[in-house]
Amino acid sequence: MTGxxxxxxxxxxxxxxxxxxxxxxxPLVFGLPLVLAWIVGWVVVGAAxxxxxxxxxxxxxxxxxGREGGQR
Amino acid sequence: MNGALxxxxxxxxxxxxxxxxxxxxxxxxxxxxxxAERAFGGPFVFLLTAGEIYxxxxxxxxxxxxxxxxxxxxxxxxYGTLAYILSYWLLPPIWRYxxxxxxxxxxxxxxxxxxxxxxxxxxxxxxxxxxxPYLVLQLKGLGIIVSVASYGSISPALAVWIGAATxxxxxxxxxxxxxxxxxVVKDFLILAVVVFLGIYLPLHYYGGYAExxxxxxxxxxxxxxxxxxxxSVLWFQSTVALTALGFFMWPHAFAAALxxxxxxxxxxNAVILPLYQLILLFVFFCGFAAILKAPGxxxxxxxxxxxxxxxxxxxxxFVGVIGAAGVLTALVPGSMILxxxxxxxxxxxxxxxxxxxxxxxxxxxxxxxxxxxxxxAVYFTLQGGQTIxxxxxxxxxxxxxxxxxLICSLLARNPMTKQGAIAGxxxxxxxVAYVTLTHSTFVSLxxxxxSQANDVNVGFAALxxxxxxxxAVSLATRSAAVPxxxxxx
Numbered sequence: 001m002t003g004x005x006x007x008x009x010x011x012x013x014x015x016x017x018x019x020x021x022x023x024x025x026x027p028l029v030f031g032l033p034l035v036l037a038w039i040v041g042w043v044v045v046g047a048a049x050x051x052x053x054x055x056x057x058x059x060x061x062x063x064x065x066g067r068e069g070g071q072r
Numbered sequence: 073m074n075g076a077l078x079x080x081x082x083x084x085x086x087x088x089x090x091x092x093x094x095x096x097x098x099x100x101x102x103x104x105x106x107x108a109e110r111a112f113g114g115p116f117v118f119l120l121t122a123g124e125i126y127x128x129x130x131x132x133x134x135x136x137x138x139x140x141x142x143x144x145x146x147x148x149x150x151y152g153t154l155a156y157i158l159s160y161w162l163l164p165p166i167w168r169y170x171x172x173x174x175x176x177x178x179x180x181x182x183x184x185x186x187x188x189x190x191x192x193x194x195x196x197x198x199x200x201x202x203x204x205p206y207l208v209l210q211l212k213g214l215g216i217i218v219s220v221a222s223y224g225s226i227s228p229a230l231a232v233w234i235g236a237a238t239x240x241x242x243x244x245x246x247x248x249x250x251x252x253x254x255x256v257v258k259d260f261l262i263l264a265v266v267v268f269l270g271i272y273l274p275l276h277y278y279g280g281y282a283e284x285x286x287x288x289x290x291x292x293x294x295x296x297x298x299x300x301x302x303x304s305v306l307w308f309q310s311t312v313a314l315t316a317l318g319f320f321m322w323p324h325a326f327a328a329a330l331x332x333x334x335x336x337x338x339x340x341n342a343v344i345l346p347l348y349q350l351i352l353l354f355v356f357f358c359g360f361a362a363i364l365k366a367p368g369x370x371x372x373x374x375x376x377x378x379x380x381x382x383x384x385x386x387x388x389x390f391v392g393v394i395g396a397a398g399v400l401t402a403l404v405p406g407s408m409i410l411x412x413x414x415x416x417x418x419x420x421x422x423x424x425x426x427x428x429x430x431x432x433x434x435x436x437x438x439x440x441x442x443x444x445x446x447x448x449a450v451y452f453t454l455q456g457g458q459t460i461x462x463x464x465x466x467x468x469x470x471x472x473x474x475x476x477x478l479i480c481s482l483l484a485r486n487p488m489t490k491q492g493a494i495a496g497x498x499x500x501x502x503x504v505a506y507v508t509l510t511h512s513t514f515v516s517l518x519x520x521x522x523s524q525a526n527d528v529n530v531g532f533a534a535l536x537x538x539x540x541x542x543x544a545v546s547l548a549t550r551s552a553a554v555p556x557x558x559x560x561x
Contacts, residue, residue, distance in 0.1 A: 008157050008160065011153060011154070011157060012154055012157065015150045015153070015154060015312060016154075016309050016312060016313065017309075019150075019298075019305060019308060019309070020305045020309070023297050023298050023305055024297050025285070025289050025296045025297050026289075028282050028285060028286070030281075031280060031281030031282035031284075031285065032281065032285065033143075033285055033289070033296040033297065034297075035143065035146065035296075035297050035298065036143075036146055036149075036296070036356075039146050039149055039150050040149065040350065040353065042150075042153065043149065043150070043153045043346055043347070043349055043350060044347070044350075046153045046154075046157060046346050047153075047343060047344070047346045047347045050156075050157060050160065050342050050343040050346070051343045053160070054160075054339055054340065054342070054343050057339065059339075
């Protein structure tokens with residue numbers, strides 16, 4: 001799990017750092033300016049990555065009460 | 073009186089009626105707003121919990137910023153996603169501690185964590201200060217809707233007074249017994265209206281999204297990407313960071329998180345809610361569509377753009393439907409904000425200062441604060457000039473100053489002392505207040521910085537000073553405390 005949770009950093013880097021490198025209108029992607037499409041893409045990818053983190057997080061593998069055993 | 077105004081007026085009356093009818097029904101305190109919603113299942117929960125963020129800010133502010141500023145509006149799409157990712161790890165430990173200590177407000181959380189009632193009061197005051205611009209922007213939105221939908225027969229100033237009176241009456245009538253149904257109606261109506269407009273307007277006027285963006289790019293080169301200076305990429309980065317960190321620092325968002333039934337909910341929301349942000353795209357499309365079709369709005373008037381274009385495009389009755397959705401997006405959150413600020417003042421400031429005060433006196437005082445806060449908000453609204461987005465960013469600049477003290481308090485061994493926390497918050501808030509009131513820039517304050525630094529969001533820069541101040545004061549007070557208490561650093 002500890003490895004998987006680093007996936008959550010990708011959207012943070014993508015939006016906060018990556019945006020600087022795609023700051024242009026052309027080419028349009030799905031009709032959107034490139035920089036807008038980039039941000040929209042990271043919103044979608046971010047949700048997908050968080051779904052992976054959520055699915056693999058042992059903290060939620062058990063019922064709610066199993067939290068104490070999960071990690072420390 | 074025209075068709076649009078009749079529909080909007082009826083909506084407001086209906087909302088008041090629902091509030092009155094619900095007095096005995098569902099209790100909806102600020103703390104319970106979200107919780108009540110969790111009684112529903114499945115997709116309903118998704119719409120409702122996510123719907124909290126749909127206020128006048130998104131509806132008029134988001135479209136207005138896209139219209140008037142272009143690319144800078146994109147930040148609104150980005151910060152929610154980062155905030156929800158952060159919440160995956162941030163909210164569960166807050167929730168656990170609050171449950172263990174039976175805490176119900178952010179102010180109590182700070183007071184308990186740092187064993188300092190003074191810090192609790194400070195947090196509550198910062199919350200109220202941040203909520204005022206948030207309330208002002210709802211009133212501004214109400215004013216815009218009423219004034220534009222009246223086709224000019226009601227002046228904006230009068231419309232603001234009408235809006236403020238409606239919100240105040242709404243809070244006074246429904247009090248804490250607000251109705252979840254207003255929130256439900258609001259969410260579905262705004263969702264339907266925004267998606268419809270975001271699809272219809274670009275197709276109707278331009279024939280497609282790519283055509284629309286090409287036309288805008290040709291007419292205003294550079295408008296759809298970040299500028300080299302001013303609201304540049306650096307501005308985007310610092311603003312997204314500031315608002316993502318501040319997202320759950322709002323007193324009402326924090327309180328709502330405390331009353332969740334399962335900590336798992338936070339993690340699941342972190343997966344699902346970012347996608348809901350995509351509705352903002354349709355809001356942007358409305359604003360972008362208006363650029364070439366309803367040109368000429370500038371300054372604080374850019375927030376009018378969606379309505380201007382709607383009036384040009386649709387019959388009055390449909391303008392009324394849009395206006396009705398807009399009224400609810402201002403009325404429901406506006407009343408929550410008003411209630412929240414009044415409760416903070418009565419329950420977290422007054423009660424902390426006078427611990428012996430009786431419960432009914434606190435409730436009475438909270439009710440007394442409602443019209444006072446509304447009047448303060450009207451005063452600032454009529455001062456005018458600010459865009460809705462600028463107002464929300466001001467609120468964020470204040471409220472995010474609570475973040476360093478909060479995050480440190482969650483560490484296994486908190487490096488921050490209560491003096492450090494107080495010093496940091498005071499320095500951060502004072503910096504924001506000074507820069508906002510004097511309209512000064514950072515480079516004029518700190519001339520050794522490169523001129524690029526001016527693009528950094530004020531609140532983010534204040535956050536840096538805040539962290540420095542709390543670190544310095546914590547170091548000083550900690551080393552002073554060690555010999556006395558002889559405890560390890």
